[in-house]
Amino acid sequence: MGPQGNPETAGIRNVGRTVVFARPAEAELASRADWPDEALMLAIASRDELAFAVLYDRYVDLVYSASFRILADAGLAEDTSQDVFVRLWRRPEAFIADRGRFLSWLMSVTRNRAVDELRARGRRRRREGGPLGEPDEAAEPLFATHPPDPQSTAELHEEQLAVRTALRDLPGEQKTALELAYFGGFTQQEIAARLHEPLGTVKTRIRLGMQKLRKSLEVRG
Amino acid sequence: MTGEHITQEQADExxxxxxxxxSEHAVTVHLAECPACRDIVRDSERLAARFAMSxxxxxxxxxxxxxxxxxxxxRRPGPLRRVAGYARTAAGIAAVFVAVAAFTGMVWMRGEMSGLRDDDERLQRKIDEALSQEVEIAAxxxxxxxxxxxAARLADAATGDQDLIVALLSNNxxxxxxxxxxxxxxxxGRLVWDGDQKRVWFVASDLPQRPAxxxxxxxxxxxxxxxxxxxFAADPDGFARHQTIVPEGITSYDTAVVTIERAGGSPIRQGPTVFLVYDLSRLKD
Incomplete structure (x- = not known):
């Protein structure tokens, strides 16, 4: 520990002493589709190309959909999705296994990449399906999924349902403020200017919205 | 912010x-030094990340x-020649970049050498004229x-530039x-960590020179x-470039800092922090 306090150490390279994943047995190597995300990431760290392909199939729709929602441009969403997955392949150690779920990390990386792209291009997106904050429920699913692992897909669907339900329970102005920040890449002052509301009002909406969302998702597990 | 811990509200924002x-800068700087606040922010980031799933x-x-x-x-894409085209384009751009960099370096070096030769000639003439004036000759x-x-320093810098270009082009x-x-x-500033060459560069601008x-x-x-x-030190223009070898046994780093220490360096980190590298604490690649 340095005199000013050292950041904690963690990472896949330290996984042996921080987190222990059950490595799938030899007999299961042929069916990586059953592996949990963290096991796939361990395999990817060992340059397992099949594991990468399984992880791609599992989450490309989510990554692409989130990128599209932020960028409102199919080409840019493709570029962002490619960037996210290629970096995942090249630097799997960036995912710190004992700091949270893989899916949360992946979504966070995707959002940051897409918002960086949005800001870099200096343009504001055209919102998918109209004004902010209302994901088009009727549009989902836009396709019939053919996932490799029904169990993980069911869990994913449950998670999406929980998040959407939690968002639906939020007052509209709180949801709008949260989505303008998260999907629009706007700061509080920019949101206040866009909504013609005082800055304090926007801060309150974001604070209350996050509180309610946290409570709601905790209740739903 | 540096001395105060982050509130839940700030973490959510x-x-x-x-x-x-x-404000984001202040939070980032604080997080680099405060594990407790990093845990709070990670919890908020996990919650925020679930937005994307909506x-x-x-x-x-x-x-x-x-x-x-x-x-x-x-794997190479079979029918997707477009992708291959992109790869070729990228490779072409990289090649052009390297070529331009090399050409620019050659032109620059040639100019420098030419200038040095001119200086030498002028210097020689002055030496010839001042043979009887030993003081001037010495000067x-x-x-x-x-x-x-x-000239030797510029040559070293050019070599260092080439190494840096190689590092910047490396996937590792x-x-x-x-x-x-x-x-x-x-x-x-930027910290460049080249796993292939086992080298590290720190470059910065607008960096004040330290007193003696x-x-x-x-x-x-x-x-x-x-x-x-x-x-390392900053030059009079505030530019600093520090190149060194990765210490034996270290393959990666979690964070990095630049501090002000007494001349000659300190065996332990104890001076005030000037820069922080922060790329693992936040859930951001």
Whole structure:
């Protein structure tokens, strides 16, 4: 520990002493589709190309959909999705296994990449399906999924349902403020200017919205 | 902010991305030094990340997988000549970049050498004219020595530039943003970690020169321990470039800092922090 306090150490390279994943047995190597995300990431760290392909199939729709929602441009969403997955392949150690779920990390990386792209291009997106904050429920699913692992897909669907339900329970102005920040890449002052509301009002909406969302998702597990 | 811990409200605002740049900077600097607040922010970021899952699902085009696999170098796309075209274009751009850099370096070096030759000729004429004036001869000889040293320094710098270009083109190189600890600082910097060449570069601009008795010192934290990567100084224009070898046994780092230490460097990190590298604490690649 340095005199000013050292950041904690963690990472896949330290996984042996921080987190222990059950490595799938030899007999299961042929069916990586059953592996949990963290096991796939361990395999990817060992340059397992099949594991990468399984992880791609599992989450490309989510990554692409989130990128599209932020960028409102199919080409840019493709570029962002490619960037996210290629970096995942090249630097799997960036995912710190004992700091949270893989899916949360992946979504966070995707959002940051897409918002960086949005800001870099200096343009504001055209919102998918109209004004902010209302994901088009009727549009989902836009396709019939053919996932490799029904169990993980069911869990994913449950998670999406929980998040959407939690968002639906939020007052509209709180949801709008949260989505303008998260999907629009706007700061509080920019949101206040866009909504013609005082800055304090926007801060309150974001604070209350996050509180309610946290409570709601905790209740739903 | 540096001395105060982050509130849940600030953590939520940071995670949702709604903080103004100055506030975000202050939070980032604090997080680099405060594990407790990092835990709070990570919890908020996990919550914020679930927003992304509320988006209506869209299926990406089928060719995206081939693009991704090709870009990752996992397999060559068969029918997707477009991707191959992109790769060739990228390779071409890289080649052009290297060629332009090399040509620019050659032109620059040629100019420098030509200038040095001109200086030498002028110097020689002056020496011939001042043979009887030993004091002047000594002064001019010293000037020639200085120019030769400068030429050697420029040659070393050119070699260092080539190494840096190689590092920047490597897939195994991490380039990290460097955050100044002082909010009003205009200094900017980058930490380049080249796993292939086992070398590290720290470059910065707008960096104030330290008074006599003080120096900048670069540290990396690996496995919970800080390792010194040497000392360096800024030039009169505020530019600093420090190149060193990755210490034996270290393959990566978690964080890095630049501190002000006494001249000659300190065996342990103890001086005030000038820069922080922050790329693992936040859930951001």
């Amino acid at each position: 940071f995670a949702i991305g709604s903080l103004e740049p100055a 988006s209506p699902l869209r299926r990406p085009p089928s060719h995206l997988k081939d693009r991704v696999l090709a870009a990752a170098g996992i 001019l000889t010293r000037k020639l020595d200085d120019q030769e040293k400068e 190189t991490r380039i990290a943003d460097v955050v100044p600890a002082a909010e009003d600082s205009t200094s900017i 008795g003080e120096t900048y010192q670069l540290w990396v934290n690996s496995g919970g321990k800080y390792y010194s990567l040497g000392t």
